[in-house]
Amino acid sequence: MKKDKISGDLGGGGKSSYDFVKDILLPIFDNPYLSKLDDGAVFDINGTQFAFSTDTFVADPIFFPGGSIGDLAVNGTVNDISMCGAKPVYISTGLIIEEGFSMDDLKIILKDMKVSADNANVKIVTGDTKVVPKGAVDKIFINTSGIGVVPENITVSCSNAKPGDKIILSGTIGDHGIAMLTCREGMEFETKIKSDTASLCNMVKNILSFGRSIHVLRDPTRGGAGTVLNEIALSSQVGIFFYEEKIPVKKEVAGICEMLGLDPLYIANEGKLIAVVESDAASEILESVKNDPLGVDAAIIGEVVSDFPGQVVMKTLIGGKRIVDMLSGEQLPRIC
Amino acid sequence: MAQALSEKMNIIRTTFDNRLCNYSDPAISKNLLKKIKNTCSRKIRLMEVCGTHTVSILKNGIKGLLPKSVSLISGPGCPVCVTSTYEIDSFIALARQNNVILTAFGDLARVPGTNSSLSEEAAKGFDIRYIYSPADSLEIAKKNPEKKVVFAGVGFETTAPLVASTILSAKKLTIDNYYVFSAHKLMPPALFALMSMRKTKIDGFLLPGHVSAIIGEQAYLPFFNQYKIPCVISGFEPVDILHGISALVKQIESGTAMLENGYNRIVSSNGNRRALEIMHRVFETTDVEWRGLGMIPGSGLRIKNKFEHRDAAKVFPLKVEKTKTNNGCICGEIITGIKIPSDCPLYKNACTPLHPVGPCMVSGEGTCGAYFRYHGSC
Numbered sequence: 001m002k003k004d005k006i007s008g009d010l011g012g013g014g015k016s017s018y019d020f021v022k023d024i025l026l027p028i029f030d031n032p033y034l035s036k037l038d039d040g041a042v043f044d045i046n047g048t049q050f051a052f053s054t055d056t057f058v059a060d061p062i063f064f065p066g067g068s069i070g071d072l073a074v075n076g077t078v079n080d081i082s083m084c085g086a087k088p089v090y091i092s093t094g095l096i097i098e099e100g101f102s103m104d105d106l107k108i109i110l111k112d113m114k115v116s117a118d119n120a121n122v123k124i125v126t127g128d129t130k131v132v133p134k135g136a137v138d139k140i141f142i143n144t145s146g147i148g149v150v151p152e153n154i155t156v157s158c159s160n161a162k163p164g165d166k167i168i169l170s171g172t173i174g175d176h177g178i179a180m181l182t183c184r185e186g187m188e189f190e191t192k193i194k195s196d197t198a199s200l201c202n203m204v205k206n207i208l209s210f211g212r213s214i215h216v217l218r219d220p221t222r223g224g225a226g227t228v229l230n231e232i233a234l235s236s237q238v239g240i241f242f243y244e245e246k247i248p249v250k251k252e253v254a255g256i257c258e259m260l261g262l263d264p265l266y267i268a269n270e271g272k273l274i275a276v277v278e279s280d281a282a283s284e285i286l287e288s289v290k291n292d293p294l295g296v297d298a299a300i301i302g303e304v305v306s307d308f309p310g311q312v313v314m315k316t317l318i319g320g321k322r323i324v325d326m327l328s329g330e331q332l333p334r335i336c
Numbered sequence: 337m338a339q340a341l342s343e344k345m346n347i348i349r350t351t352f353d354n355r356l357c358n359y360s361d362p363a364i365s366k367n368l369l370k371k372i373k374n375t376c377s378r379k380i381r382l383m384e385v386c387g388t389h390t391v392s393i394l395k396n397g398i399k400g401l402l403p404k405s406v407s408l409i410s411g412p413g414c415p416v417c418v419t420s421t422y423e424i425d426s427f428i429a430l431a432r433q434n435n436v437i438l439t440a441f442g443d444l445a446r447v448p449g450t451n452s453s454l455s456e457e458a459a460k461g462f463d464i465r466y467i468y469s470p471a472d473s474l475e476i477a478k479k480n481p482e483k484k485v486v487f488a489g490v491g492f493e494t495t496a497p498l499v500a501s502t503i504l505s506a507k508k509l510t511i512d513n514y515y516v517f518s519a520h521k522l523m524p525p526a527l528f529a530l531m532s533m534r535k536t537k538i539d540g541f542l543l544p545g546h547v548s549a550i551i552g553e554q555a556y557l558p559f560f561n562q563y564k565i566p567c568v569i570s571g572f573e574p575v576d577i578l579h580g581i582s583a584l585v586k587q588i589e590s591g592t593a594m595l596e597n598g599y600n601r602i603v604s605s606n607g608n609r610r611a612l613e614i615m616h617r618v619f620e621t622t623d624v625e626w627r628g629l630g631m632i633p634g635s636g637l638r639i640k641n642k643f644e645h646r647d648a649a650k651v652f653p654l655k656v657e658k659t660k661t662n663n664g665c666i667c668g669e670i671i672t673g674i675k676i677p678s679d680c681p682l683y684k685n686a687c688t689p690l691h692p693v694g695p696c697m698v699s700g701e702g703t704c705g706a707y708f709r710y711h712g713s714c
Contacts, residue, residue, distance in 0.1 A: 005459050009690070016690060260468070261388070261700055263395075318365035318574045320397020323711040328689035 014223045014266070014327030018231065037235060038158050039080040039218065042150055049150035051086035053077055056143040062109070064183050066176075066194030070112030072270060073142040075199045076221070078120040082204040083217045083273065085156030086148030088120060093127040094143040099134050109140065120199035122146065153211045160215040161236035163306040166282035168275040170203065170289050171196070171297040172248040173225050177267035178256050193252050196294075198271030203292040207275060210285050216276035219269070223327050226265035228274055229312045230326040240312040242302025242324075266327040276304060359573035360396075368578035369401055375585050379405050381537055382584055383530075383673050385523070386544030387414030387701025388572050394710035396574045406585065409673035410706075412526050413544050415491045416443040416699035417671055418626040423519040424449035425656045426649070427488045430517060431462045433652055437480060439473040440488035442466040443699045446692055450659045454488075470495070474502045477514035486648045489518045493550045496520040496637055497611035500618035503639070503646050517648035518639050521624060523547045525635035527559045529626070535674045540566035540584035542577070545599050552607025553597045560595040571599040618643055627695065628668030665694035670703050677707040684708065 009016040026035060033041040040053025055076045059069040074091065081088040093113065097106065117124050175196040182191050200219065207214055216236070220228040225247075233240045249257075249264050257264045271294060277285050282300055289295035302314075312324040384390055390410040393399060399408060412418050428449050431438040438454070445455040445466060458464040463483075467473055470487060477485035489499045499516055506514040523544065530536055543556060548569045560567055566587035570580030580598045587594055597603055615637070624636025639647040664682055669675040677683045677696070687693040689705055696702035700709075 007455065007459070261391070316395070316397045316574075317360040318362055318396055318398070318401070318578075320399075320401045322395060322397045322400075325709060325711070328709065 011222075014227050015325075016328075017223065018227075018326060036157060036159065037231070039083040040086075042084050042086070042157075049086075049152075049154075051081050051084035051148045051150055052145070053080035053084065054143065054145035055080055056141060058138065058141050059180070060138065061180075061183060062105070062139055064195055065179050065192075067197040068109055068112045069140060069142060070109035071116045071197045073144045074113050074116035074120065074122075074124075075197050075270060077144040077146040078116075078122060078199045078201055079219045079271075079273075081146050081148035082199075082201045083156070083219050084148065084150065085154040085204075085208060085214065085217060086150040087205065088122045088146050088148040088201055090125045091117060091122050091144055091146040093124055095127070095129045096137050096141040096143075097129065097131050098137050098139050099131055101139055106140070109142075116199060120201050122201075151208060154208055154214070155212060156214055156217050158216055158218065158232055158235040161232050161238050161240075161276045161304045162215060163238055163304050164279050165215055165276045165304040166279050166300050167229075167240065167242060167302045167304065168277060168282065168286055168289060169225065169247065169299055169301045170200070170273045170275070170292075170295045171271075172250045172253065173220070173269055173272060174249060174253040174257065174264035174267035176270040177224070178253045180268075181260075182256065191252055191256070193250065193256075196269055196271035198294050200271065200273050200294065203273065203289060203295055206288045206292060207285060210277070210281050210288070213278035213281040213285065214275060215278065216274070218274045220272060220274055221270060222268050224264070224266040224268060225272075225274065226263070226312070226324045227326050229324065232274075232276060233312050234310050236304070237309045239305040239308040239310075240302060241305050241315070242312070243315045244317050246299050246301040248297040248299055265324060279303070359571075359575045361575060364575050365401075365578055368575065368582050372406065372578070372582050372585050373403050375582070375589050376403050376405055377589060379407070380539050380585060380588055381407050381409060381673075382540045382542060382581060383409050383411045383538045384542040384577075385411035385413040385527070386542075386547070387417070387699065387703070387706070388546065389413070389542055389544065389570065389577065390703055391701055391706045392572045392574065392577060394706050396577075398574065398577060402581070406581065408581075409538070409676070410671070410703040411530070411541075411673060412626065412629060412671040413492070413523070413547075414671070414696070414699050414701040414703070415495070415521065416441075416447055417667060417695045417702045418521060418526075418628060419444070419447065419490050419519055419695065420625045420627050421450055422625065422656060422658050423490075423517075424453070425659070426517060426519075426654055427454060428452055428457055429654045429656050430486050430488070430648055430652060431457050431464050433484070435482075435484055436652075437463045437465060437476060437483050437485045438488060439465050439467050439476055439485060441468075441490060443701075444488060444490060446698045447695045448663075448692065470499045470502045474505055474509075474511060474514055477506070477511050478509070481513060484513050484515065486515045486517060486652075489516045489520055491520055492523055492544075492547050493615070494546045496619060497550065497608075497615040500614045503618050503643055504614065506646065515646050515648040515651055516639060518619065518637055519624075520619065520637040521626065522621065522635050522637065523551070524555055524559055525632050526626065526629060527556075528562070529629050529632045529635070530672060531559075531563050531565070533629075533672055533674075536672055538565070538673060539588050540568070542580045542584065543567055543569040545569065545571045545576070545602060548597075548599065548603040548607070550608045550611050553595065553603060553605050555607065556595055560593075564593040566593050568596045568598045569603050571602065628671045663693055665696075667694040667696045667704070670696055677704040680704070
C-alpha cells in the first residue's frame with residue numbers, strides 16, 4: 001500500500017479494504033484468529049466454540065426505504081456471527097452521536113434496533129454513548145459487537161471451499177446499495193426498491209443442519225457478491241466459475257445499474273448470503289434456503305473448480321467468459 | 337431541466353426495456369456470431385468509438401467469441417479520458433478559489449492534473465462535491481446562496497444539453513451564484529481527427545449510441561461523405577453490438593461503405609431537436625485540445641457571450657499554465673487505437689485503478705480501466 005492519507009475506497013469493502021486489512025492491520029495485530037480473515041473470529045473456551053464479531057455502521061441517509069441505521073447495526077453483526085456458523089446470542093452497542101441530533105430520530109433508531117434484535121432472538125446487553133461536537137460525525141455512527149455459539153460439527157470458513165463444491169446465492173443482489181443510492185439527496189429516481197436489510201440467522205440455522213456439508217458462509221455486504229467470491233477464491237486457493245444467467249437481480253436494480261454504469265456484482269447487500277456447499281447436498285440445501293422467506297429467489301449460481309486458483313470467472317449471458325475481479329476503488333457512475 | 341433530464345432517462349429506460357426483449361439472447365447472439373464468422377475472410381480492424389461500448393464488449397466477453405481475424409479497438413469516446421491536463425488544472429484552480437464549491441462527476445475525482453487531482457484537493461479541505469446530474473449542481477447553488485458554485489462541465493453531446501439547461505434554469509430561478517466551466521466536446525470532429533492520423537488503421541466504425549440519440553444519424557453525413565468508410569450506429573446490449581459488428585464486416589467484405597443506423601429504436605435521423613436547440617442556445621463551438629488527439633478545430637463547446645456571467649473561465653481569475661505532461665502514460669495512443677493497454681509499460685504496474693497515472697485508467701469507461709477490470713476478457 002502506497003497511501004499517505006486515508007481515502008474513501010479503503011473502507012469500501014473492495015480491493016483497497018482487503019489490502020488494508022492484509023498489509024496494515026494483520027502485520028500489527030497478527031494472530032491465528034484474525035489471519036483467517038473471516039467475518040468474525042471463532043475460538044474455544046472450555047470446550048465450547050464461540051464466534052465474536054464487530055462492525056461499525058455509518059449510513060447516508062440514516063433512514064431509507066426498508067430500514068434505518070438501527071436495523072443495519074443489529075442485522076449486520078447478527079449476520080457476521082451467523083456467517084461464522086454460529087447462533088448469535090448477545091450484542092453490545094456503542095453510539096457516537098452528533099451534538100444537536102434529534103431525540104425523536106434517536107428513539108426511532110433505538111426502537112428499530114430492538115425490533116431487529118427481537119427478530120434475531122438476540123439481546124443487546126451492554127453499550128456506551130458518546131456525544132461529539134457538531135460536524136465531528138455525520139448525525140450518528142453505531143458500533144455493534146456480538147457473540148454467538150458455534151454448534152458442534154460445524155467448520156465454516158472462507159478457506160474451506162473445495163473443487164466440486166456448489167455455490168448458492170440466497171436472493172437478488174444489489175437491493176441495499178441501489179435503495180441507498182436512489183434515496184440520497186439529489187437523485188431523481190422514483191423506485192420501489194427497498195434495502196434488503198434483514199437478519200439471516202434463521203436461514204443459517206436451517207443450513208447448519210447439513211453439518212459439514214457447509215464449507216463457506218459469507219454475506220456479500222460492501223464490495224458486493226463479486227468481491228466476496230474473490231475473497232473465497234483467494235482464501236481457499238480455488239477457482240470459482242459462475243453463470244450470469246443464474247444471478248438473481250431485480251429488474252429495477254438492473255435498470256438503474258445499467259443507467260448509471262454500475263455493476264450489480266459490486267453493489268452492497270444487507271440480507272443475502274453466499275454458501276459454498278458439498279455438491280451432493282447442494283440441491284437439498286438450496287431447498288432449505290428457498291423455504292426461508294428471505295431465500296425464495298435463491299439459486300445455485302456456479303461451482304468451485306481447481307483451474308485458475310484465486311480467480312473468479314463468469315460465463316456471460318451470450319456465452320462469453322470474463323474474469324470478475326475484486327472491486328478496485330469505488331464504483332463511479334458514468335458521465336454519458 | 338427536468339424535461340431534458342427525463343429525456344435522457346427515457347432513452348436509457350427504453351434501452352433497458354428492450355433488454356427484456358432478448359437483447360442479450362444467447363440464440364440470437366450465436367446466430368450473429370455465426371454470420372460474422374462465415375462472412376469474415378480477412379483481418380478487420382473495427383473501432384468502437386464509445387467507452388460504454390468498450391465496457392459492454394469486455395463485460396459480455398464478446399472479444400473472446402469473435403473470430404481472431406476481427407479486432408476491436410477502443411476509441412476516444414470516454415469524456416474523462418479526453419479531458420486535457422489544462423482543463424483538469426483549471427478545475428483544480430477553481431476548487432482552490434475562495435468561497436467556491438466545485439461540483440463534478442465522480443469520474444473526474446482521481447484524474448491526475450499537472451501536480452494534483454480533485455480528490456487530493458478535497459483531502460486538503462477544498463469543497464468539492466460529486467454529483468450524478470448537472471441539476472444537482474444547481475440545487476447545491478440554490479441551497480448555498482453565500483457560496484459560488486462552479487460545475488466542472490465535462491462530457492459529449494449527451495451531457496452538454498443538460499448542462500445548458502442548468503444555465504437557462506439558473507436565470508429563470510434567479511440563482512445568481514451558479515457557474516459552469518465548459519470542457520464539453522463534440523464527437524463528429526473527433527472522427528475527422530482520427531481519420532487524419534496516419535497511424536490509425538481502421539476499417540470501420542461502431543458509432544456511439546447515446547451521442548447519436550442526441551445528434552441524430554444525419555450528423556455523421558459530412559464525415560461519412562468525406563471518408564466513405566463503413567459506419568454503423570450501435571446500441572450497447574450484446575445483440576446490438578454483435579449486430580453492428582456483423583453489419584460492418586458485411587460492408588467491408590462486400591467492398592461497400594454505408595452509414596447504417598443499427599440503433600433506430602433510439603436514434604432518429606435528426607436526433608433530439610429539443611436537446612440540440614437548448615445546447616446551441618447556450619454554447620457555441622470552439623477549437624479545443626483533446627488529450628491524445630491534440631487540438632481539433634470546432635470540437636469544443638464554450639459558453640456564448642450572452643451567458644458570460646455564468647462562464648467560470650471568464651468570471652474567475654484563473655492562472656493556469658498549459659503544460660505538457662510527460663509521465664510515460666500512452667493514453668493518447670490508446671484512445672486513438674494505435675496501441676492497446678498491455679502495450680503500456682505502466683499498465684498494471686505503476687498504473688492501476690487505485691493509483692492511476694492517466695485518465696484512461698481512472699474512468700470506468702476508460703480503455704485501460706475497462707481492460708484492467710475485465711482483464712481484456714478471457
